[in-house]
Amino acid sequence: MRVALFLTCVNDMLYPQTGRAVVRLLERLGVEVDFPAGQTCCGQAQYNTGYRRQAEPLVRRYAEVFDGYDHVVTPSGSCVAMVRDNYPRIAARAADEGRDEGLAGAAAAAVPKTYELTEFLVDVLGVTDVGAYFPHTVTYHPSCHGLRMLGLGERPRRLLQAVRGLELRELPGAEECCGFGGTFAVKNPDVSAAMGQDKIDNALSTGAGVLCGADNSCLMHLDGMLRRQDAPLKALHLAEILASTEERPYMAAETTGKIR
Amino acid sequence: MxxxxxxxxxxxxxxxxxxxxxxxxxxxxxxxxxxxxxxxxxxxxxxxxxxxxxxxxxxxxxxxxxxxxxxxxxxxxxxxxxxxxxxxxxxxxxxxxxxxxxxxxxxxxxxxxxxxxxxxxxxxxxxxxxxxxxxxxxxxxxxxxxxxxxxxxxxxxxxxxxxxxxxxxxxxxxxxxxxxxxxxxxxxxxxxxxxxxxxxxxxxxxxxxxxxxxxxxxxxxxxxxxxxxxxxxxxxxxxxxxxxxxxxxxxxxxxxxxxxxxxxxxxxxxxxxxxxxxxxxxxxxxxxxxxxxxxxxxxxxxxxDTLADSLGRQALRCIRCSACLNVCPVYERAGGHAYGSPYPGPIGAILTPQLRGTTTELDASLPYASTLCGACYDVCPVAIDIPDILVHLRERITEQRRGHALERAVMKAATWVLDHPSAYALARQTATRTRHLHPTELPAPTPAKAWSNARDLPRFPGRSFRTWWKDRPAGEAPHGRPAREDTTR
Incomplete structure (x- = not known):
């Protein structure tokens, strides 16, 4: 089984600790992970903002870079949804315009092998107890792409519930969008911030020390608000919790705050 | 109208x-x-x-x-x-x-x-x-x-x-x-x-x-x-x-x-x-x-005119139930008047720009009035794929309207960088090397300012994933590629 990590551009730029956590976690579970260096970005920002054609080179790049791997695992639900839902659409619309340019083949190759991290753990590896230890109170925000497009369902929560020392607290209004929405956050900043505020108020009401998610783009927005308000809550990617063990417990990366 | x-x-x-x-x-x-x-x-x-x-x-x-x-x-x-x-x-x-x-x-x-x-x-x-x-x-x-x-x-x-x-x-x-x-x-x-x-x-x-x-x-x-x-x-x-x-x-x-x-x-x-x-x-x-x-x-x-668009025509299935309004987080915060039409909420954001066109600032802004969270599609009783149509209309707007010149240039440049690994590496390294100069909020009216009004900007890490990956020693873990102590932490 040849497995590649698709880190995603947001993690590559801002959250290397999430990528390291995925590698540590998968290797601990006996999976050999490769990181093809030619990978960059899925093209979601271009596509969702109305620049479909600008996403096309990135569709082809994705297929080329991950050619030869059986599985591509990524710690970002929205990037998986981009590949799974929108790569075929990009190819179909190019076909409607009388073009192919390798897009149909690229989409067909990319879709079946691309997995969101929790899908890969639960569905492919068949594990929910990954042997993690994380002695903190945690509340989980199921980002929209994971919740509605990918239908991750209970997978993330089952993984969290099996973590020793972890106390999972229900997040009120969990299914509601956090207000990030890519360029929505800057095109409609007031509505975005209002939605984010409701999300963090709900998270703070749980009394948890950690707001966990499986998509760092949503967490970047929420963590930015939490830090601005100096709130006693830290946003943290699920992979970093699952990577944490008693022998090698979670340590905050230098760019993020401590768990209070 | x-x-x-x-x-x-x-x-x-x-x-x-x-x-x-x-x-x-x-x-x-x-x-x-x-x-x-x-x-x-x-x-x-x-x-x-x-x-x-x-x-x-x-x-x-x-x-x-x-x-x-x-x-x-x-x-x-x-x-x-x-x-x-x-x-x-x-x-x-x-x-x-x-x-x-x-x-x-x-x-x-x-x-x-x-x-x-x-x-x-x-x-x-x-x-x-x-x-x-x-x-x-x-x-x-x-x-x-x-x-x-x-x-x-x-x-x-x-x-x-x-x-x-x-x-x-x-x-x-x-x-x-x-x-x-x-x-x-x-x-x-x-x-x-x-x-x-x-x-x-x-x-x-x-x-x-x-x-x-x-x-x-x-x-x-x-x-x-x-x-x-x-x-x-x-x-x-x-x-x-x-x-x-x-x-x-x-x-x-x-x-x-x-x-x-x-x-x-x-x-x-x-x-x-x-x-x-x-x-x-x-x-x-x-x-x-x-x-x-x-x-x-x-x-x-x-x-x-709406019917002529093979994707956008789905909006004409609408039976005006308003279920999409009631689940929409954007509608809930902004209210119906902000949509400037008798059709507010997610359905309005795809119907109004198709019925009225996208020539006014208001009508051209409507397809962006969504995080694409998908709650509207889930509840629609005639399965209108509202997020898909929103993205489709955004494309129509970016192609038809001036005023998106800067954004278009940025998107084009971004794609070029992302499709050229050496340029991408340079961009990452530059961001990392200058990270101590990055503020947590910005004074000037830019998209980044719109971000940093309510949120701190994210901080760039000192050591990239790629450096860590390259420097990892082989031989410790199950398949010869494991995990040594993470020195960046």
């Missing part, structure tokens, strides 16, 4: 204002969350909901694909049943036809059944310009009309008002429009409903002309269908001598059998009822029963 909606600010500008209105936010939050929960319960009772949803979409798609055929069938059936069919190409055309029909009766007052189509064309304003008073008889529309306000929700036009505010509007305004509100009116729902009942009853009994829309038109028999909760529509549809119905051409369904699907999905999706209290159907005119003169004005007003 109507002049009521001309010159309104773009969605982000209007929403910046409305999100700060604490009273509005509280009213909307309470109302949408209540109906959202009730709808979920009503839908969960139906084991065949996915099949009903698919059937509704299929019936609408079939009808739209053969719209010319079914419209002619409808016209023939309505005419045979004693009605008269008029074809209106746009709002002005429709308003002119309706005003002419009212004037021909010699009347200067009409009562109205709640109708989205007549709001879309600005009929009340057009009639007023001809000296004709149009009285809204739906309770919420009455509140909006008395308050000199605009509707902010498809089903609950006065959702932005609470009962204290409604009491004040009734007490202050009813006298100017007809029967005054009782002295010492309280804000209990029963008292408010009674005040409206007395006020409206006077108008129902006096009116000789009524104007309605319709939820459905059945092509095989020429029957029109109105679903409502209050019975005020039934009054308008049966008491006056002349009935004029203004209906969008997409409201057509081929047969009565098809209606069966929507009579299950519409009430549950809109009011969370198994069945709505009043369903009125009428076919032309019937001697000794109801209006003796019936006119059907078939409204295009951008619908054929």
């Amino acid at each position: 109507s002049s009521t909606y001309l010159g309104l600010p773009s969605f982000p500008v209007a929403a910046a204002e409305s999100t700060r209105d604490e009273q509005l936010r509280a009213n909307l939050r309470h109302a949408t969350h209540t109906i959202r929960a009730k709808r979920a319960t009503a839908i969960s009772e139906l084991t065949d909901w996915p099949e009903l949803r698919a059937a509704g979409a299929a019936i609408k798609d079939h009808t739209l694909a053969h719209l010319d055929h079914y419209l002619l069938q409808l016209e023939a059936a309505v005419t045979a049943a004693g009605g008269t069919v008029h074809w209106a190409v746009d709002a002005d055309d429709a308003n002119r036809i309706v005003a002419g029909l009212v004037k021909a009766t010699g009347e200067t007052e009409v009562v109205k059944v709640k109708s989205m189509a007549t709001q879309e064309i600005g009929l009340n304003e057009a009639l007023a310009a001809e000296g004709i008073h149009a009285y809204e008889t739906d309770l919420a529309e009455l509140i909006v009309q008395l308050g000199d306000d605009r509707p902010s929700h498809i089903l609950v036009p006065a959702i932005h008002k609470n009962r204290h505010q409604i009491r004040d509007i009734f007490s202050r305004q009813m006298a100017a429009w007809g029967r005054p509100a009782p002295d010492n009116l309280t804000d209990t729902p029963a008292d408010l409903a009674e005040a409206a009942r007395l006020h409206l009853r006077e108008k129902f009994l006096r009116a000789k002309v009524a104007i309605s829309g319709a939820n459905f038109m059945i092509a095989e028999t020429g029957t029109l269908v109105v679903l409502e909760s209050e019975g005020n529509g039934r009054m308008c549809l049966t008491l006056p001598e002349t009935l004029i119905s203004v209906v969008g051409i997409e409201k057509l369904i081929p047969t009565w059998q098809d209606l069966e699907v929507f009579l299950q999905t519409l009430p549950r999706s809109s009011t969370a009822e198994r069945m709505n209290p009043y369903t009125t159907t009428w076919t032309g005119t019937t001697d000794g029963d109801g209006p003796t003169d019936f006119h059907l004005v078939l409204l295009d007003n951008g619908r054929t």
